[in-house]
Amino acid sequence: MKTDREYVLKTAREHNVKFIRLWFTDILGFLKSFAITVEELERALERGMAFDGSSIDGFARVDESDMLAMPDPSTFCILPWRPRDEAAVGRMFCDILTPDGVPFEGDPRLALKRNLARAAGMGYTFYVGPELEYFYFSSDTGQPEALDKGGYFDLTPHDAATDLRRDTVLALEEMGIGVEFSHHEVAPSQHEIDLRYADALTMADNSMTYRLAVKEIAVKHGVYASFMPKPLPGVNGSGMHVHISLFKGDDNAFQQEGTPYGLSPLAMSFMGGLLHHAPEITLVTNQWVNSYKRLTPGYEAPVYLSWAFRNRSDLIRVPSVQPGYEEATRLEYRAPDPACNPYLTFAVLLAAGLEGVEKGYDPGPPVEENVFEMPESERRRRGIGSLPGNLYEAIRLAEESELLRRALGDHIFDKLIENKKREWQEFSDWVTDFEIKRSLPVL
Numbered sequence: 001m002k003t004d005r006e007y008v009l010k011t012a013r014e015h016n017v018k019f020i021r022l023w024f025t026d027i028l029g030f031l032k033s034f035a036i037t038v039e040e041l042e043r044a045l046e047r048g049m050a051f052d053g054s055s056i057d058g059f060a061r062v063d064e065s066d067m068l069a070m071p072d073p074s075t076f077c078i079l080p081w082r083p084r085d086e087a088a089v090g091r092m093f094c095d096i097l098t099p100d101g102v103p104f105e106g107d108p109r110l111a112l113k114r115n116l117a118r119a120a121g122m123g124y125t126f127y128v129g130p131e132l133e134y135f136y137f138s139s140d141t142g143q144p145e146a147l148d149k150g151g152y153f154d155l156t157p158h159d160a161a162t163d164l165r166r167d168t169v170l171a172l173e174e175m176g177i178g179v180e181f182s183h184h185e186v187a188p189s190q191h192e193i194d195l196r197y198a199d200a201l202t203m204a205d206n207s208m209t210y211r212l213a214v215k216e217i218a219v220k221h222g223v224y225a226s227f228m229p230k231p232l233p234g235v236n237g238s239g240m241h242v243h244i245s246l247f248k249g250d251d252n253a254f255q256q257e258g259t260p261y262g263l264s265p266l267a268m269s270f271m272g273g274l275l276h277h278a279p280e281i282t283l284v285t286n287q288w289v290n291s292y293k294r295l296t297p298g299y300e301a302p303v304y305l306s307w308a309f310r311n312r313s314d315l316i317r318v319p320s321v322q323p324g325y326e327e328a329t330r331l332e333y334r335a336p337d338p339a340c341n342p343y344l345t346f347a348v349l350l351a352a353g354l355e356g357v358e359k360g361y362d363p364g365p366p367v368e369e370n371v372f373e374m375p376e377s378e379r380r381r382r383g384i385g386s387l388p389g390n391l392y393e394a395i396r397l398a399e400e401s402e403l404l405r406r407a408l409g410d411h412i413f414d415k416l417i418e419n420k421k422r423e424w425q426e427f428s429d430w431v432t433d434f435e436i437k438r439s440l441p442v443l
Contacts, residue, residue: 004073004076005042005073008073009042009045011076012038016085016087017088017089017090018037019035019037019088019089020037020038020090021035021079021089021091021092022035022044022049023092023094023208024095024096025208025343027416027419029108029208029339029344033091034049034051036049045073048068048069048094049071050066051067051068052067053066067104068101069094070097071094072093072094073092075093076090076091077091077175078174079091080174081220095107095110105409105411105412106411106412106415108347108412109343111343111409112200112204112346115347116200116201118354122354124246124247125199125246125248126199126246126350127197127198127199127203127244127246128197128242128346128349129197129198129243129330130241130242130336131194131240131242131243132193132210132238132240133239133240133338134190134192134238135187135225135231135232135238136191136218137224137225137226138223138224139224144226144231146232148184148189163221164191164225165182168182168214169182171216172193175213177195178198179194179195179196180194180196181193181194185238186235187235187236187237188232188235195210203342204343207342208342229290229338229339230291230294231290235299236301237293237294237337238337239294239337239338240338240345241333242345242349243319243330243331244330244331245329245330246270246353251327252327253266253267254266254267254331261309261318261366262321268363269356269360269361269363270331271307271316271331271363272361272362273352273354273355273357274353274363275315275316275361275363276352276356277401278305278352279385279386279394280403280404281401281403282335282388283388283397283404284344284398285340285348285349286335286340286394287341288391289390289424289427292388292390294337297313297372298372302314303372303386304387305385306384307366309368310368315334315335315387316332316363318331318366319332344412347407347408352403367382371384391427395417395421398417
């Protein structure tokens, strides 16, 4: 830690850093920030910086508002979209503490760390690789207006998004975030930049940075980037498929030669835990009213609790790996969307999987048929359940979940349920354009 602090101070001096933004998230995954000057940097690294937490959703009440943001020096980098000459801007992610220096139970980063510690106690490191999809629109007002009419992997000439993706990738790499590839997605004006696999805490930080970088670069080009799960009707929504594996040292604990599926018993029981607990953790992986407009049949988004190798209608897919690269064996959990809180999402996925490992859950055989087209009687016969169909159903399932409460901790669990109930009530009170256009002329 001392070495990391010295590196931050040295780098800040060498690159003319004047401002340092201290980043953290609220329980919904919104990035929060306040800036300090470089003159305060050494003190901040040693003692943290006090701030008023009473206005942060899910943090403190007014009568207990003081909080400390303790920078994590290993996350220091310079923001490439800010001026770089005489007043460069750096950033660090922070852990949130109470005034007496105790980790704050409402900090999503702490919730993930706690679940990672559980995995470490079992001898495992949790690696993830999310695929965050998003849309470019001409603005954030009025009806969303797409920038192109491209489809999956399309190379569209004179497409502004090509430069947008290019500049975003360059910005991410300048910040030390590895990128595997980028491409146009299925829907018009929908895109994806895939980050290189990393441990879950690093990836949660990287995912938050990625979302901001995409938006910042879009603003520089005069357009708007949105991670809303389903902004356009009649086309695919945006998902955040999460590739998952557990490693024991340098060995992938999910891979085992000679087994029916190339998956170790550990991987099978981990997958069993994910399938078993998927309905109750969906409130975290898909936390918005709009999230459930994406989770409908016909748009490559999962609805049913099944797994397969090739079938993209299943909740969990086992991607194929090239011969000789078996260390890349992994599970792909396809329900989350990119508007989730990545800290909490990775935490609950790990918690559900480890529950399966500890209790020996059996995921059953793969389902390679299209589950959407399967008769309901056949799904019942085969014991194929489903994800919640809307936010209200997700809340009801989450409320009764002991696993979710353990994974998030009492503070985050209670605040999340409270917030989502409020959102559902507001949605229920809202009269939509659909209702007006469909019903007002005839009723």
